[in-house]
Amino acid sequence: xxxxxxxxxxxxxxxxxxxxRRLGDGRQLPxxxxxxxxxxxxxxxFGLAGLAAFGVVRLETSGGRxxxxxxxxxxxxxxLECLNxxxxxxxxPPGPSAVSRWLAGEPTPGAVLYVPLSPDAAVTTPFMVQxxxxxxxxVNGYSGLRPSFFPALVTTLAAFPSIEAVSTVxxxxxxxxxxxxxxxxxxxxxxxxxxALADGVVYEVRWTPEAEALLAKAVAVPLxxxxxxxxxxxxxxxxxxxxxxxxxxxxxxxxxxxxxxxxGARFELGVDATTAPWLARFFQAGDRFxxxxxxxxxxxxxxxxxxxxxxxxDRRMTFERAVHAVVLTQRSGVSGIRLPAPADALRxxxxxxxxxxxxxxxxMVVWMSRDARRIPLVAELSGxxxxGVVRLExxxxxxxxx
Numbered sequence: 001x002x003x004x005x006x007x008x009x010x011x012x013x014x015x016x017x018x019x020x021r022r023l024g025d026g027r028q029l030p031x032x033x034x035x036x037x038x039x040x041x042x043x044x045x046f047g048l049a050g051l052a053a054f055g056v057v058r059l060e061t062s063g064g065r066x067x068x069x070x071x072x073x074x075x076x077x078x079x080l081e082c083l084n085x086x087x088x089x090x091x092x093p094p095g096p097s098a099v100s101r102w103l104a105g106e107p108t109p110g111a112v113l114y115v116p117l118s119p120d121a122a123v124t125t126p127f128m129v130q131x132x133x134x135x136x137x138x139v140n141g142y143s144g145l146r147p148s149f150f151p152a153l154v155t156t157l158a159a160f161p162s163i164e165a166v167s168t169v170x171x172x173x174x175x176x177x178x179x180x181x182x183x184x185x186x187x188x189x190x191x192x193x194x195x196a197l198a199d200g201v202v203y204e205v206r207w208t209p210e211a212e213a214l215l216a217k218a219v220a221v222p223l224x225x226x227x228x229x230x231x232x233x234x235x236x237x238x239x240x241x242x243x244x245x246x247x248x249x250x251x252x253x254x255x256x257x258x259x260x261x262x263x264g265a266r267f268e269l270g271v272d273a274t275t276a277p278w279l280a281r282f283f284q285a286g287d288r289f290x291x292x293x294x295x296x297x298x299x300x301x302x303x304x305x306x307x308x309x310x311x312x313x314d315r316r317m318t319f320e321r322a323v324h325a326v327v328l329t330q331r332s333g334v335s336g337i338r339l340p341a342p343a344d345a346l347r348x349x350x351x352x353x354x355x356x357x358x359x360x361x362x363x364m365v366v367w368m369s370r371d372a373r374r375i376p377l378v379a380e381l382s383g384x385x386x387x388g389v390v391r392l393e394x395x396x397x398x399x400x401x402x
Contacts, residue, residue, distance in 0.1 A: 110175020
């Protein structure tokens with residue numbers, strides 16, 4: 001019971017009730033343990049197994065033959081269920097590789113990146129194991145929780161060694177990049193080959209003014225001119241959000257879209273989403289998304305403010321179009337990382353994909369008014385993990401004051 005009492009709060013994840021994840025002596029549980037509920041729940045299962053053992057002993061000592069057979073039948077069903085879920089183990093490397101031995105003996109400090117960067121555990125686990133032999137930080141990693149910018153980082157580094165990808169590596173503070181074979185072309189003034197070994201080639205990042213000038217020459221495709229803006233300052237549209245993938249349609253909350261005067265921009269486009277009153281009793285959320293856009297409706301600054309239970313997150317993306325980069329900042333006052341921004345493009349249909357991996361199953365269907373304002377009337381999002389299908393229907397709309 002003591003194990004269950006201490007393990008259950010950790011297994012409840014990062015949104016556990018405030019103060020619930022503290023030990024009896026007042027010390028805080030380790031943050032990583034609490035943020036990995038699937039792993040931390042092992043202690044909960046251990047406690048349940050102990051209680052089950054007491055139950056088996058009770059049945060063995062006080063029950064007849066039919067009751068004694070219950071635990072054995074239950075164990076048989078558990079074993080049968082496990083037969084349907086083989087664990088895809090990754091073969092352990094035989095020992096430190098040639099690259100690992102070189103990195104261990106190299107006196108220059110710095111982090112390491114293995115290319116290609118992948119979120120797949122089967123690809124990443126060997127790199128994590130090898131890093132134990134040389135003790136350097138690595139960009140590659142696998143976990144149930146990832147930084148919000150990690151998918152964009154994977155897509156950006158898929159183009160390595162483009163000048164944009166090398167610039168991102170430099171901004172991350174990476175010193176050495178390991179690739180499987182020699183690079184056929186390297187941007188001038190950015191990478192220097194240090195070692196060509198049997199299991200990989202090691203390059204050192206040496207960012208120079210020549211590389212900075214090369215990055216600044218990136219050519220951007222101009223957007224077509226905006227002839228008519230279909231909205232004006234003061235417009236607002238409120239949508240009822242309904243969860244429609246369950247046994248019945250359930251109201252989940254409201255989302256309000258607003259157009260206001262921009263802060264140093266032409267427009268400020270905002271979205272406020274709140275949970276329904278009945279749902280707020282169990283899980284309360286109040287999220288706000290704000291995008292400042294210019295005369296061509298290109299984003300200048302995008303802010304994300306999330307309040308989901310006890311979790312609070314603030315993120316800011318600043319678009320530096322002069323150098324074709326996006327600066328991501330997680331919290332106010334914390335320096336962000338810079339990712340290269342792709343050339344401006346007009347999207348007709350939103351599609352989500354992961355380079356080199358199966359396509360993401362997220363889909364979006366939007367119905368808009370036929371007039372010149374193109375007001376979104378209904379939107380359906382499907383394939384959201386743990387949610388299913390969400391439908392947004394226009395509930396109210398107000399015109400801008402003339």
